[in-house]
Amino acid sequence: MTPVMFSSTTKLSFDEALAAAREGIIIRASAGALIRARDGEELDSLLAAAADLRDRLKGRRIGYSKKVFIPLTNLCRDYCGYCTFRKDPGQPGARTMKPDEVLAVAEAGARLGCKEALFSLGDRPEAVFPEMREDLSALGHRTTLGYLGEMCQRVLSETGLLPHVNPGLMGRRDLEALRAVSPSMGLMLESNSTRLLLPGMPHDNAPDKPPALRIKTIEEAGRLKIPFTTGILVGIGETLDERVDSLFVIRELHERYGHIQEVIIQNFRAKPDIPMRDHPEPDFAEHARTIAVARLILWDINVQVPPNLSDENYPALLRTGMNDWGGISPLTKDFINPEKPWPQIESLSRATAGRGFELVERLSVYPEFVKQVEFLDPRLADRVLRMAEEEGYARIN
Secondary structure (H helix, E strand, C coil): CCCECCCCCCCCCHHHHHHHHHCCECCHHHHHHHCCCCCCHHHHHHHHHHHHHHHHHHCCEEEEEEEEEEEEECECCCCCCCCCCCECCCCCCCCECCHHHHHHHHHHHHHCCCCEEEEEECCCHHHCCHHHHHHHHHCCCCCHHHHHHHHHHHHHHHHCCEEEEECCCCCHHHHHHHHCCCCEEECCCECCCHHHHCCCCCCCCCCCCCHHHHHHHHHHHHHCCCCEEEEEEECCCCCHHHHHHHHHHHHHHHHHHCCEEEEEEEECCCCCCCCCCCCCCCCHHHHHHHHHHHHHHHCCCEEECCHHHHHHHHHHHHHHCCCEEEEECCCCCCCCCCCCCCCCHHHHHHHHHHCCCEEEEECCCCHHHHCCHHHCCHHHHHHHHHHECCCCCECCC
16 A cells, blocks of 8 residues: 555544554644644554554564664764764864774674674864864875775775765765765754754754755765665654654655665753753653654655663564664664663564564665665675675675
């Protein structure tokens, strides 16, 4: 069944909205009603509908990627209110990894059976920090993205891991260059709300966070047929309607280009060293509502939820319609949320099985894209296919 999408300003009750969603009809008005589901019977019904849709479209397999996390540089020109990753030059912990450090992490991960090297880095630090320009020059590069490309190529050729890059905004030339060395990429939309750019809001000093700029990168990746990860941050100050709107933006991008391989529904967690340290976190029910509505809006797109950000409650997220736990590392910490360790893969498998699901390892490229040759650069297609089993999941040696 293909979902029916249409415009409407009709105000719907929760029951009307849920009945329409079960038939594949979801509009902004109905999604707005669903994301306001009351605790108890309404919430249970919403979760059941999302889980049923997941089971019909995705089955009872829950994916994850066995990875190493490589924070190439944590220097960044953006100052987001919720970020503990970014640093200025000279701050404690500020660093740009050297090639031998990158390769040492990737090689160690390969020995442990990892198949993905997740590169995360700050947005265009060379634009504002002369120290970064000097470091890049010493490394033989003018831009951080140029250095990233070299490191992806070396990781590919010297360790066999598949790079997946999250480098912030990218133009067409950047995307084209990285497509040859990274079979998948990502950029969180975070929110389509321009209100979050206002003074005192999370993005008021973040030149790379205007939604139009991020949408432009995601759209350009679609034109180039790059398997792409995006997502939203839940609870950073957006309204429920803005949250719904962000999900529809992602859905509409995928309808045009077919390249969104996963959408992360990431809940805000407060940290003592961020400007938003006193900002309230979304509770479990609010996060669950958002994931369920994401499933109903996004239909057959993979919906990922990081287990480490829900502490010991994470197995209950399987009720929401999600179908992927994201990248899990047996070696490196989550440098974006360092205080929240990933569960061990063995315990993740047990917890998933305990809810009646099977945990399966995938590549950084999701199974739906592995055999679609137009979504893989010819220089990478054979390598990806060799690493995948018949159904497109990771081949376990």
